[in-house]
Amino acid sequence: MSEEESRQNPLLAALPPATDYLTYLTIIEYNLTEENLPVLHQVLQDTELTANIGWDLVHLLLPLLPASEECLQDIALRGNPREVILKATEALRLLEFEEPEQDYDDEDIPGGSSNKTAPVEIGESSTSPALPPTVLPPLYVLKFEVLLSLLSTLHHRVKTKYPSRFLSTSLQAALAAYGKSKLHLDELTLSAIKFVKNLSGTKRPLLPPRIASGNLLKASTGLSEPDPEAQDEPPTTDENTLSDRLLQSFLTHILEDYILSLSSADDVPGLAWSSRLMEKFQPQRVVPGKATSAERFAEEEDLKSRSAIVGQIVALAQDLKLSSLDLFHTTMDPGIEEPGVPGKEDEPPASAEDIPLSKTGALFLFAARTVKQELFVTASSDQENLVSIFPEHETIVNNFVGTLGPQTIGLEPEALLDTILSFGLIALEKNQIGEPVDDEHFTKYLQTLSLISANTPSPNLRYQAHYLTSTILRSHPSDLVRLTFIRDTLEHCPFENLKASAVSWLKGEILEANIPSKPSAGGDEGGESGEETPSIFATPVALSTVSPFLFPDLTHLWTSSVEISESWMQFRMELGFYLAALNFYYLLLTAKILHENLDIKGVHKHNHIQEAYLMPLRQVIGRFRDGLKNGGELAIAEGEEGIESAGMDLTIMEDVLDRVERGVQAFGDL
Numbered sequence: 001m002s003e004e005e006s007r008q009n010p011l012l013a014a015l016p017p018a019t020d021y022l023t024y025l026t027i028i029e030y031n032l033t034e035e036n037l038p039v040l041h042q043v044l045q046d047t048e049l050t051a052n053i054g055w056d057l058v059h060l061l062l063p064l065l066p067a068s069e070e071c072l073q074d075i076a077l078r079g080n081p082r083e084v085i086l087k088a089t090e091a092l093r094l095l096e097f098e099e100p101e102q103d104y105d106d107e108d109i110p111g112g113s114s115n116k117t118a119p120v121e122i123g124e125s126s127t128s129p130a131l132p133p134t135v136l137p138p139l140y141v142l143k144f145e146v147l148l149s150l151l152s153t154l155h156h157r158v159k160t161k162y163p164s165r166f167l168s169t170s171l172q173a174a175l176a177a178y179g180k181s182k183l184h185l186d187e188l189t190l191s192a193i194k195f196v197k198n199l200s201g202t203k204r205p206l207l208p209p210r211i212a213s214g215n216l217l218k219a220s221t222g223l224s225e226p227d228p229e230a231q232d233e234p235p236t237t238d239e240n241t242l243s244d245r246l247l248q249s250f251l252t253h254i255l256e257d258y259i260l261s262l263s264s265a266d267d268v269p270g271l272a273w274s275s276r277l278m279e280k281f282q283p284q285r286v287v288p289g290k291a292t293s294a295e296r297f298a299e300e301e302d303l304k305s306r307s308a309i310v311g312q313i314v315a316l317a318q319d320l321k322l323s324s325l326d327l328f329h330t331t332m333d334p335g336i337e338e339p340g341v342p343g344k345e346d347e348p349p350a351s352a353e354d355i356p357l358s359k360t361g362a363l364f365l366f367a368a369r370t371v372k373q374e375l376f377v378t379a380s381s382d383q384e385n386l387v388s389i390f391p392e393h394e395t396i397v398n399n400f401v402g403t404l405g406p407q408t409i410g411l412e413p414e415a416l417l418d419t420i421l422s423f424g425l426i427a428l429e430k431n432q433i434g435e436p437v438d439d440e441h442f443t444k445y446l447q448t449l450s451l452i453s454a455n456t457p458s459p460n461l462r463y464q465a466h467y468l469t470s471t472i473l474r475s476h477p478s479d480l481v482r483l484t485f486i487r488d489t490l491e492h493c494p495f496e497n498l499k500a501s502a503v504s505w506l507k508g509e510i511l512e513a514n515i516p517s518k519p520s521a522g523g524d525e526g527g528e529s530g531e532e533t534p535s536i537f538a539t540p541v542a543l544s545t546v547s548p549f550l551f552p553d554l555t556h557l558w559t560s561s562v563e564i565s566e567s568w569m570q571f572r573m574e575l576g577f578y579l580a581a582l583n584f585y586y587l588l589l590t591a592k593i594l595h596e597n598l599d600i601k602g603v604h605k606h607n608h609i610q611e612a613y614l615m616p617l618r619q620v621i622g623r624f625r626d627g628l629k630n631g632g633e634l635a636i637a638e639g640e641e642g643i644e645s646a647g648m649d650l651t652i653m654e655d656v657l658d659r660v661e662r663g664v665q666a667f668g669d670l
Helices: 003-008 021-031 033-043 046-054 058-064 067-078 081-094 139-157 163-180 187-201 237-261 273-281 291-298 301-319 324-332 360-373 389-398 414-429 441-456 459-475 479-492 494-515 542-551 563-588 594-599 600-606 607-630 631-665
Strands: none
Touching: 003 301, 033 067, 046 058, 046 081, 046 600, 058 067, 058 139, 067 081, 067 139, 067 389, 067 563, 081 139, 081 163, 081 441, 139 163, 139 607, 163 187, 163 237, 187 237, 187 301, 237 301, 237 360, 237 414, 273 291, 273 360, 273 414, 291 301, 291 594, 301 360, 324 360, 324 389, 324 414, 360 389, 389 414, 389 441, 414 441, 414 459, 414 594, 441 459, 441 479, 441 494, 459 494, 459 542, 479 494, 479 542, 494 542, 494 563, 542 563, 542 600, 563 594, 563 600, 563 607, 563 631, 594 600, 594 631, 607 631
């Protein structure tokens, strides 16, 4: 720039002492354009000037990113660090995470229409050398990344006996901003990780971003100026411990928000830990020809990215010496986590003990360490599995499921349910069942798991929860407790798919109790008498106890007084349960080994199964068939496509009923 141009440029012509600092700030505000940024960068090399006005330039420069980053770094290096920290944290708290619907208006950015920010590509900035053109993320992402970068520099400059007071303010602001975002979480999370690494001095390399972001912007260069208000007395050991705890807590909150934000598209909830564990523990259950969860996480870029980001957080928590025992105790704490008040900044803590970890974040981090040992051969196995089914997994379930009321069980975020179920699968694999406090605790735990299997939208999670429920139910030594749980589910559960599961539990118990097993090599195990007490499932008691709920009286359920459309909706909802019960009854009728032990003839007669259950089902199917004919009420309600689907459901039901009725006839005198 020539001498004449320098005199004409207002940013140079008005430099103090030609004007006072306040006047000069006003001149900058009215003349700040992207074209003037190189001049401002030159001006900000003056340490005294930047120390006096730098903090007031932060809000003016942020809208001009990425071109203004060099000037912002000048302010971080030479401005008053305490003042600039306040301005940077204020900017974080005011950050809006919304995709702009249109370009900025003239009044939105200082400098008028010449400052409108069209989509910027790396290489197009007037202050940086050309790079391969790559579209940058939205402005709010750049603001977040650059503000954290500035704070990293500023905190290293502040020399005070109590650095935690500044750190607490910055971390709360960063967390408040991060928690408002719904998009671009990968880039924002990587920025938060980098922020913690810079503050803690961790040297572990950062993951490269998958797309261009602020991480590709210029790194800070130049030497920083000393803190003009520096204190000679260094921080105490307790103060350093407090700062470390702040970083640990921040990291657990970031992990919580990140994992809960992960999409469950294509039935991949969170990190799909429970699915990957089941594939390893039960390989025979893997569907041939279908990509496994493990293969998908190894091959699909989006899934590889989420796994790598969580891996970075896990490694960083290890570097920060966040112990698994600390995570375990936080997870097991039955106390309710106090939610923060939006927009309110908490007072700096007095000691490390005053800083809680995120309870959900601690659960995720503890799970990540535990699952890693099970899934990867190269993972260190120095961490003892601290979770048995009882009481630890029971406590985890109580702490995180149904906390808003029993009606919400199974509707929690799928990533959270996936994590909770993964602990149960590991405990089962290691045969760490433990002992429930009493039968009531056992039943409540199973009820919660079974409700997850009924309510969660994820087929994978429904299966994992069903597997856990079924396996743990079978683990209880008391056949009476097992029967009571099955009966209660059939009698009281409002979910038909769960009642269908109860039928499968009952069938498994009856078959195991009644099919002769091979005698052991050691002879009889029945004590001195040489006889064992028979299982309740090998007697008529079990079946007669559940029959009223397994084969309920349907004679008054679908009467002609009830609208056919209403009856049809109820029938469709309960179809799965009816099919499960009928198929089970067909087994009872045709398996001769069960006839005498379970008194099938008595069950059939005493419960009036033919008159009160089978016949009403047959009659209502006929009524529905008529309703689906041309012009029928159901035909109009279902539409052309619905008629075909409804007809298939009725055909399946008729086929099962036909088999059951043939079984009844073959049985003989019923």
